[in-house]
Amino acid sequence: MTERIDPELAAAIEMARRLSRRRFLTRAGLGAGALAMAPGLLTACGSDDKQPSGSDSSGGKGDKKLSISNWTAYIDQDDNGNFNAAGTTIADFQEQTGIAVTYKEDFNDNDEYFNKTLSPILGKGKTLAADIFIPTYWMAARVVGLDWVEELLLDEIPNHKNLEDNYLDLAWNPGATKHMPWQGGATGIAWNPKKTGGDLKSINDLYDPKYKGQVTFLTELRDTVGLTMFGEGTDPSSANLDDINAAADKIEKATKDGQILKFTGNEYLRSLENGDIAACIAWSGDIAQLNPELGIKFAIPEEGGMQWFDTMLVPKGAANQVAAARWMNFVYDPENAARISEYVQFMSPVKGVKEALLAKGGDAAALAENPLIFPDEQTTARLKVFGELSQDDEIAVQSRFNDITG
Amino acid sequence: MAGESSLRKGRKAPYALIGPGMLWLILFFLVPMWTLLRIALSEKPNAFLPDYELTWRWANFSDAISRFQPELIRSFTYAGVATILCILIGYPLAYFVAFKAGRFRALLLGLIMVPFFTSFLIRTIAWQTILGQDGPALGVLKALSLVSVTDAIGLTSNGAFLNTPQAVIGGLTYNFVAFMILPIYVSLEKIDPRLMEAARDLYSTPAAAFRKVVLPLSLPGVFAGTLLTFIPAAGDYINAELLGNVKTGMIGSQISKLFLKESNYPEAAALSFIFMAIITVGVLVYAKILGTEELSA
Structure with a gap:
C-alpha cells in the first residue's frame, strides 16, 4: 500500500520543502544567528x-x-x-x-x-x-x-x-x-493574533489550555522536544536523557489532553493560513513569507529557540x-x-x-539588514543546537516520540 | 501420431496461458513476500547498518501487535465505515446510471471518473480548504447556526470538520467511492432487463423484484467493490495524515515511520505481515459469507 502512495508523498514533501525554501524571509523582524551561530554549537567538544x-x-x-x-x-x-x-x-x-x-x-x-x-x-x-x-x-x-x-x-x-x-x-x-x-536556520513559535487575542512570548504559551486543540507541533523531534525543554528550564544542547524524557512526558500529556491537535511538517503553514490553528512551532523564514495581511507573527521564545544547519x-x-x-x-x-x-x-x-x-x-x-538572516547578538545568544545523542538513545527517543506523534 | 501431439499441445496450453501471470506473481508477489517474511523474523544488530540476521525472532510480531494495536483497530474501523458509506453512496448511483440514465449513461460515468484524473494527494489537500475553519462547509453551517446540531449528530467535533476522525472517514469515502461505483455498475449493467420484466409479469412488487432479482445478481459487483475499497482504505495514511489529528493515525503511517524514522525494518515488516494477514482472513470470511459461487459467475 505504501509503495503506491510513496512517490506522491515524496512529491508533496518536495513541493512543501520548495515552498518553505522559497518563502524564506525578506521582511520580518526577529533574529537568529548567521554570523554567530548559536553558542550551542560551541558545546563541549572534549573528544x-x-x-x-x-x-x-x-x-x-x-x-x-x-x-x-x-x-x-x-x-x-x-x-x-x-x-x-x-x-x-x-x-x-x-x-x-x-x-x-x-x-x-x-x-x-x-x-x-x-x-x-x-x-x-x-x-x-x-x-x-x-x-x-x-x-x-x-x-x-x-x-x-x-x-x-x-x-x-x-x-x-x-x-x-x-x-x-x-x-x-x-x-x-x-x-x-x-x-x-x-x-x-532557526525554530521558534508562530501565532495568529486573531485567534490568540494577543502575543505569545513563551514556549509554554502553547501549552495554555486556552488554545486547546488549536496548537500544532513539528514532527521534527529536535525542534519540538528542544523547545519544550527550554520551557521546562532544561538545556536542549546537553542531550540529557532524563530532561528529554521529562519533555516527552509533557508533550505526551498535552497530546492525550487534546491540547496538541497534530504534529506536522510544512503543512502547519496551511493550517495557520486557513485559521485552523491559533499557534504552533514554526520555522522562522516560513512565517516571514506568509501574506502580511494575515497578521501571523513569529518569535524566538523568551526561553530560547532551536538552531539548525x-x-x-x-x-x-x-x-x-x-x-x-x-x-x-x-x-x-x-x-x-x-x-x-x-x-x-x-x-x-x-x-x-x-x-x-x-x-x-x-x-x-536590505537583506544584510534583515535580522532573520543576520540576527543581533541578543537573539543569537538565545539559540541552541540540540545535543548529540548516542545511537541507542537516539533510536529510543525517536521511537518514543513516534508513539506520541501518532 | 498427429492426434497424440495435438493432445500433448492441449495439455500444455493451460500452462502456457497461466505462465505470464504466474511469473508475475512469483517475481512481484512471492519473492518480495519471502523477503519481507525473512526480515520480519530477523534482528538488526545495528539499526543504522543494512544487515539483518535471521534469528527467527517471532517476538517482532508480538511487539508490533502490542505496540500498534490501537492503530490496527482504527485502520480497520475507519476502512470498514468508509466502505459501508461507499456502498450506500455508490450502489444507488450505479443503479441510476445503469438503469435510469438512458443516453446520458456515458456522460454520467465520465463525470464520476473526472475528479480521479487529479492526483489523489491534491484532492485530499483540497478537502483541507473545504473543511477548514474558514472554509465553505463550515461557513454554510455557521450561517445557518447548525453547528451545534452537527456536533450533536457527530458530523463535526467541537464545531470543527477538519482534523477529526469524521474528516478522515469522509476523505477515505470520497477517495475510494469510484472503486465501488464502477464494479457495481458493471454487474448491474450486465443484468438482462427481461428478468425484471419477468418478475413484474409474475406480480412482483418493484421492491421484491429488486431484492430477489437485481440485488443477488449485483452482489459480485458489491463484493469486488468492497475489496477495491476496503483494502486500499485500510492501508491508506494520507487521509489520516492530512485530514485527521494526532489521535487518528492509521497503520500505514506507523509502518512508514518504523521503516524511515526508526530504521526498525524487522518490526515494520512484521507489522506489514500482520496487516496483510488480517486482511486476507477478512476477505476469505467475507467471500464465504457472500457465497463464492456468485463470484465465479
Missing part, C-alpha cells in the same frame, strides 16, 4: 580523536565532474528553474573550473535519505553516485560517526578559513575537516573528491556565498557575506 587520515583511503581524485544532492530551492537558479543558466553559481563554477556539475534536488528528508540511500549503499561498502550530499547537522554527525565520509581535501579549500568560527568546535568533527555547512559531506569512496573540494572552496568565497544567500535567504555560515551584500547595494543590502 580529541582527530583523524587526519582518511582522504588517502579509497575513492577517486576526479576533478572533471561533480555530482551534488541537495534539498530543493536551496541554490540560485533562473526563473525557469535552471541551475546552470548564465550568471548562476553553478554556471560560474563550471566556467571557472571546467568541472561539469550534475546538481540534483533529491534530498527530501534526512531519515528517508539515510534509510533509502545511505544505509543500503554506504553501509554495504558501495559508492554513492553523489560526490556531495547535504544532510542536517544531526544526520551529518551520525554519518560521520559511522565513518561513511571522506576527509575534505583542505589543500584545495583555502576558503575554509571563511567558515564561521562556531562550526570549528563541533564535538563530532572538531576543526570541520569532514564537513562544510551549507546554510542554517545543513552541511556538505563527501561520501566514502566518492569519485570526484578534488572537484568536491573545489566546489566547497568556490561557495565559501564571500561573493559567491552572498549570491546564494540572496536567493535562498537563510543564515550563511560564510564570513564576509554581510559585507558582500552591503557592497552590492539595493535589495541585497
Whole structure:
C-alpha cells in the first residue's frame, strides 16, 4: 500500500520543502544567528580523536565532474528553474573550473535519505553516485560517526578559513575537516493574533489550555522536544536523557489532553493560513513569507529557540573528491556565498557575506539588514543546537516520540 | 501420431496461458513476500547498518501487535465505515446510471471518473480548504447556526470538520467511492432487463423484484467493490495524515515511520505481515459469507 502512495508523498514533501525554501524571509523582524551561530554549537567538544587520515583511503581524485544532492530551492537558479543558466553559481563554477556539475534536488528528508540511500549503499561498502550530499547537522554527525565520509581535501579549500568560527568546535568533527555547512536556520513559535487575542512570548504559551486543540507541533523531534525543554528550564544542547524524557512526558500529556491537535511538517503553514490553528512551532523564514495581511507573527521564545544547519559531506569512496573540494572552496568565497544567500535567504555560515551584500547595494543590502538572516547578538545568544545523542538513545527517543506523534 | 501431439499441445496450453501471470506473481508477489517474511523474523544488530540476521525472532510480531494495536483497530474501523458509506453512496448511483440514465449513461460515468484524473494527494489537500475553519462547509453551517446540531449528530467535533476522525472517514469515502461505483455498475449493467420484466409479469412488487432479482445478481459487483475499497482504505495514511489529528493515525503511517524514522525494518515488516494477514482472513470470511459461487459467475 505504501509503495503506491510513496512517490506522491515524496512529491508533496518536495513541493512543501520548495515552498518553505522559497518563502524564506525578506521582511520580518526577529533574529537568529548567521554570523554567530548559536553558542550551542560551541558545546563541549572534549573528544580529541582527530583523524587526519582518511582522504588517502579509497575513492577517486576526479576533478572533471561533480555530482551534488541537495534539498530543493536551496541554490540560485533562473526563473525557469535552471541551475546552470548564465550568471548562476553553478554556471560560474563550471566556467571557472571546467568541472561539469550534475546538481540534483533529491534530498527530501534526512531519515528517508539515510534509510533509502545511505544505509543500503554506504553501509554495504558501495559508492554513492553523489560526490556531495547535504544532510542536517544531526544526520551529518551520525554519518560521520559511522565513518561513511571522506576527509575534505583542505589543500584545495583555502576558503575554509571563511567558515564561521562556531562550526570549528563541533564535538563530532572538531576543526570541520569532514564537513562544510551549507546554510542554517532557526525554530521558534508562530501565532495568529486573531485567534490568540494577543502575543505569545513563551514556549509554554502553547501549552495554555486556552488554545486547546488549536496548537500544532513539528514532527521534527529536535525542534519540538528542544523547545519544550527550554520551557521546562532544561538545556536542549546537553542531550540529557532524563530532561528529554521529562519533555516527552509533557508533550505526551498535552497530546492525550487534546491540547496538541497534530504534529506536522510544512503543512502547519496551511493550517495557520486557513485559521485552523491559533499557534504552533514554526520555522522562522516560513512565517516571514506568509501574506502580511494575515497578521501571523513569529518569535524566538523568551526561553530560547532551536538552531539548525545543513552541511556538505563527501561520501566514502566518492569519485570526484578534488572537484568536491573545489566546489566547497568556490561557495565559501564571500561573493559567491552572498549570491546564494540572496536567493535562498537563510543564515550563511560564510564570513564576509554581510559585507558582500552591503557592497552590492539595493535589495541585497536590505537583506544584510534583515535580522532573520543576520540576527543581533541578543537573539543569537538565545539559540541552541540540540545535543548529540548516542545511537541507542537516539533510536529510543525517536521511537518514543513516534508513539506520541501518532 | 498427429492426434497424440495435438493432445500433448492441449495439455500444455493451460500452462502456457497461466505462465505470464504466474511469473508475475512469483517475481512481484512471492519473492518480495519471502523477503519481507525473512526480515520480519530477523534482528538488526545495528539499526543504522543494512544487515539483518535471521534469528527467527517471532517476538517482532508480538511487539508490533502490542505496540500498534490501537492503530490496527482504527485502520480497520475507519476502512470498514468508509466502505459501508461507499456502498450506500455508490450502489444507488450505479443503479441510476445503469438503469435510469438512458443516453446520458456515458456522460454520467465520465463525470464520476473526472475528479480521479487529479492526483489523489491534491484532492485530499483540497478537502483541507473545504473543511477548514474558514472554509465553505463550515461557513454554510455557521450561517445557518447548525453547528451545534452537527456536533450533536457527530458530523463535526467541537464545531470543527477538519482534523477529526469524521474528516478522515469522509476523505477515505470520497477517495475510494469510484472503486465501488464502477464494479457495481458493471454487474448491474450486465443484468438482462427481461428478468425484471419477468418478475413484474409474475406480480412482483418493484421492491421484491429488486431484492430477489437485481440485488443477488449485483452482489459480485458489491463484493469486488468492497475489496477495491476496503483494502486500499485500510492501508491508506494520507487521509489520516492530512485530514485527521494526532489521535487518528492509521497503520500505514506507523509502518512508514518504523521503516524511515526508526530504521526498525524487522518490526515494520512484521507489522506489514500482520496487516496483510488480517486482511486476507477478512476477505476469505467475507467471500464465504457472500457465497463464492456468485463470484465465479
